[in-house]
Amino acid sequence: MPLTRKAYRAAILHSIADPAEVGIEASYEYFEDGLLVVENGQISAIGHATELLATLPADIEITHYQNALITPGLIDTHIHLPQTGMVGAYGEQLLDWLNTYTFPCESQFADKAHADEVADIFIKELLRNGTTTALVFGSVHPQSVNSFFEAAQQLDLRMIAGKVMMDRNAPDYLTDTAESSYVESKALIERWHGKGRLHYAVTPRFAPTSTPEQLTLAGQLLGEYPDLYMQTHISENLKEVEWVKELFPERKGYLDVYDHYQLLGERSVFAHGVHLCDDECARLAETGSAIAFCPTSNFFLGSGLFNLPMAEKHKLNVGLGTDVGGGTSFSLLQTLNEAYKVMQLQGARLSPFKSLYLATLGGARALRLEDKIGTLHAGTDADFLVLDYNATPLLSYRLKQANNIAETLFVLMTLGDDRTVLQTYAAGKLVHQR
Ligand code: GUN
Numbered sequence: 274m275p276l277t278r279k280a281y282r283a284a285i286l287h288s289i290a291d292p293a294e295v296g297i298e299a300s301y302e303y304f305e306d307g308l309l310v311v312e313n314g315q316i317s318a319i320g321h322a323t324e325l326l327a328t329l330p331a332d333i334e335i336t337h338y339q340n341a342l343i344t345p346g347l348i349d350t351h352i353h354l355p356q357t358g359m360v361g362a363y364g365e366q367l368l369d370w371l372n373t374y375t376f377p378c379e380s381q382f383a384d385k386a387h388a389d390e391v392a393d394i395f396i397k398e399l400l401r402n403g404t405t406t407a408l409v410f411g412s413v414h415p416q417s418v419n420s421f422f423e424a425a426q427q428l429d430l431r432m433i434a435g436k437v438m439m440d441r442n443a444p445d446y447l448t449d450t451a452e453s454s455y456v457e458s459k460a461l462i463e464r465w466h467g468k469g470r471l472h473y474a475v476t477p478r479f480a481p482t483s484t485p486e487q488l489t490l491a492g493q494l495l496g497e498y499p500d501l502y503m504q505t506h507i508s509e510n511l512k513e514v515e516w517v518k519e520l521f522p523e524r525k526g527y528l529d530v531y532d533h534y535q536l537l538g539e540r541s542v543f544a545h546g547v548h549l550c551d552d553e554c555a556r557l558a559e560t561g562s563a564i565a566f567c568p569t570s571n572f573f574l575g576s577g578l579f580n581l582p583m584a585e586k587h588k589l590n591v592g593l594g595t596d597v598g599g600g601t602s603f604s605l606l607q608t609l610n611e612a613y614k615v616m617q618l619q620g621a622r623l624s625p626f627k628s629l630y631l632a633t634l635g636g637a638r639a640l641r642l643e644d645k646i647g648t649l650h651a652g653t654d655a656d657f658l659v660l661d662y663n664a665t666p667l668l669s670y671r672l673k674q675a676n677n678i679a680e681t682l683f684v685l686m687t688l689g690d691d692r693t694v695l696q697t698y699a700a701g702k703l704v705h706q707r
């Protein structure tokens with residue numbers, strides 16, 4: 274295969290460690306005039322432009338950006354494809370919101386043409402917002418996952434998804450059975466898991482909508498294939514937590530339900546965890562499980578404030594999730610804007626470099642993909658963004674007052690959104706141009 278080598282010159286920033294572990298200064302690399310070299314879909318070098326250019330052939334193709342910042346592609350560790358059409362549904366908290374809006378909306382995915390249409394809209398929306406990898410809930414229908422993976426495969430995206438398993442406490446038109454969910458998930462795993470950059474996630478919706486038999490089979494699937502993911506929800510809403518106690522009185526608490534059915538592990542991602550206790554955080558950390566922190570959703574559904582400092586105390590892996598359609602934006606920049614406020618309301622801070630970490634390397638670690646995505650290190654996938662300092666008149670004016678990269682980064686996360694993403698690259702190919 275001929276070597277395709279291209280270089281991108283701009284300011285470049287990436288997170289290289291968790292600020293909670295190494296301190297802020299050692300957590301990132303910043304090149305004011307940087308160069309990113311891409312070969313055959315991977316990053317082959319990163320550094321100061323003048324130094325790196327001296328080592329490269331004089332005729333290398335260079336794209337030079339002014340007033341722009343190159344960062345890794347963003348990673349959304351929790352989002353629902355079949356809720357694209359119901360973002361911003363009025364008035365309810367979690368359990369009523371599910372019954373009133375979510376289940377009817379997800380039922381439309383019984384129709385393959387609808388699933389194809391929404392998969393296309395959904396992927397475009399991810400890329401417009403600079404999200405290059407997401408951990409995605411489908412609906413109960415296998416075709417929701419087929420449509421999604423077909424569209425993701427065409428663009429060679431690194432994506433993870435699974436069909437929802439749900440065999441009780443939901444309308445009949447939207448439930449599977451323990452047995453059918455096992456068979457259908459298995460067929461999807463055989464078809465998609467490990468194909469190109471695609472991975473499968475076993476997806477029991479949450480404890481209340483699965484019988485013990487279904488949870489047992491979910492655990493069994495995880496044991497049958499290597500490197501499968503598991504995604505579900507946990508301790509998002511106080512009524513939900515009470516309901517789980519009623520449904521599983523024999524278990525110590527919510528997390529213990531999942532633990533009992535062997536659903537914890539290094540590729541298990543639990544959305545929300547707003548009401549987790551100290552012991553549960555410790556157990557999640559001990560098993561290498563991760564939490565998806567979903568601030569826009571937690572505000573919108575009135576669920577509560579996620580305790581990031583407690584997660585940090587336990588060295589628990591945390592990624593960032595939009596949780597569309599409980600969340601109100603596909604933009605992880607806007608999600609970080611809200612994450613900052615979650616910390617403010619708890620008398621804590623969220624530094625811009627911790628935010629960058631959560632949306633990139635932290636997400637990659639939650640997904641055990643840090644050798645492939647989340648940074649701009651040589652040898653990783655060339656999934657990266659070009660953020661435009663002049664995206665809006667206000668952003669442009671505000672950034673002229675910024676004195677350093679910390680301030681610039683914080684303003685990008687506070688004022689930024691899809692308009693800020695000038696270009697998105699996946700595996701070295703341009704997949705979105707504003
Ligand atoms: N818990 C169970 N299902 C869902 C869902 O679709 N969205 C959110 N936010 N929480 C859930």
Ligand code: ZN
Binds near residue numbers: 351352506596
């Ligand atoms: Zn969710």
